[in-house]
Amino acid sequence: MKPLTLSLWLLSAVALADVVPPPEPREAEAPSTPAPAPEVPVVTHPAGIERAGAGVIQGGWEYVYAAYGLGTAGVLAYAASLFVRRQRPSRP
Amino acid sequence: MTPTLPLVVLALVVAGIVAHVTSPAARRWVSPAVGALGVLMLAALWYLGLFWAPPEQYMSDVGRILYVHVPHVWMALLAFTLNVGCAVAYLTKKSWVTDALAEAAAEVGVYFGAVGVLMGSIWARPTWGVWWDWDPRLISTTVMLLAYVGYLALRSFTDDPERRATWSAAAAILSYVSLPIVWFSVRWWNSLHQVQSNPSTVDKPMVAVLRWGAVTMLCFLFVFIVKRYELARSRQTAALELPPLEAPRPEAA
Numbered sequence: 001m002k003p004l005t006l007s008l009w010l011l012s013a014v015a016l017a018d019v020v021p022p023p024e025p026r027e028a029e030a031p032s033t034p035a036p037a038p039e040v041p042v043v044t045h046p047a048g049i050e051r052a053g054a055g056v057i058q059g060g061w062e063y064v065y066a067a068y069g070l071g072t073a074g075v076l077a078y079a080a081s082l083f084v085r086r087q088r089p090s091r092p
Numbered sequence: 093m094t095p096t097l098p099l100v101v102l103a104l105v106v107a108g109i110v111a112h113v114t115s116p117a118a119r120r121w122v123s124p125a126v127g128a129l130g131v132l133m134l135a136a137l138w139y140l141g142l143f144w145a146p147p148e149q150y151m152s153d154v155g156r157i158l159y160v161h162v163p164h165v166w167m168a169l170l171a172f173t174l175n176v177g178c179a180v181a182y183l184t185k186k187s188w189v190t191d192a193l194a195e196a197a198a199e200v201g202v203y204f205g206a207v208g209v210l211m212g213s214i215w216a217r218p219t220w221g222v223w224w225d226w227d228p229r230l231i232s233t234t235v236m237l238l239a240y241v242g243y244l245a246l247r248s249f250t251d252d253p254e255r256r257a258t259w260s261a262a263a264a265i266l267s268y269v270s271l272p273i274v275w276f277s278v279r280w281w282n283s284l285h286q287v288q289s290n291p292s293t294v295d296k297p298m299v300a301v302l303r304w305g306a307v308t309m310l311c312f313l314f315v316f317i318v319k320r321y322e323l324a325r326s327r328q329t330a331a332l333e334l335p336p337l338e339a340p341r342p343e344a345a
Binding site: 056057058059060061063064066067068070071072074075078079082085086 | 142
């Protein structure tokens with residue numbers, strides 16, 4: 001019986017040695033200057049959308065001329081359509 | 093140019109329109125005079141909008157498109173309001189005059205609306221990066237234009253002038269429901285399209301050019317509706333003077 005008790009005691013000691021952490025040493029005092037924060041990577045979109053809204057539209061005169069040209073052409077075309085329809089004999 | 097100058101011209105144009113409506117003697121010269129004024133104002137609008145007005149803070153020169161885009165859409169809304177007014181007037185008291193005026197206003201409104209939407213698309217490409225977006229303002233405007241295209245199509249479905257006038261008057265009232273939806277869409281829903289501005293939030297030279305553009309387009313709106321109305325009246329007259337489709341056969345002896 002004595003060897004069995006001894007071996008159980010030994011096994012328990014070995015098992016507890018794995019589970020119970022060794023006593024920690026006393027923590028040293030915190031450093032006066034905090035450690036620098038890890039650098040956060042800048043998230044970028046493949047199309048560069050994150051840059052939108054930060055600036056002024058450059059150029060674009062071709063669109064401006066297209067809009068003014070469309071307006072003038074529209075007035076001329078609609079006036080011409082009224083003129084042509086007026087020349088046609090009335091159709092019920 | 094100050095922002096009040098276009099208002100002075102607006103008063104002149106409105107006086108001309110009132111003279112045209114109230115005085116038959118004035119009809120001979122008012123629409124040609126307003127048309128000529130519109131051509132002169134359009135030439136001035138090119139200069140004022142392209143070179144005189146300052147660039148917008150963020151849109152820069154692309155913002156100049158708004159001086160022609162916004163007045164076109166305003167004129168479409170004005171024409172559709174005239175259309176529904178004539179429709180209600182027709183249903184209240186039947187008159188070929190209000191029916192013809194409703195037809196003229198709807199067609200001219202579709203013209204101004206379609207050109208306005210195309211200009212908006214041209215503006216959206218450099219500003220939003222796309223020609224078109226399924227945005228509440230754009231969708232509601234498209235639905236409104238399609239409703240009025242349907243109104244014009246409906247008018248050709250029947251040869252009976254009275255039935256055509258009654259049906260289309262009802263359709264005009266239904267179509268007009270889309271108009272407040274278009275106007276408030278930018279406030280009711282989360283829209284990419286900006287909300288309405290007012291003169292207190294816009295630079296004075298920009299307000300002046302925008303008003304100039306609106307008065308220019310009002311001149312064309314008036315002349316187009318007058319000419320289209322005359323066309324509709326001549327067609328009505330021709331339709332009402334036609335003999336019946338099948339002449340009554342003589343009784344067999």
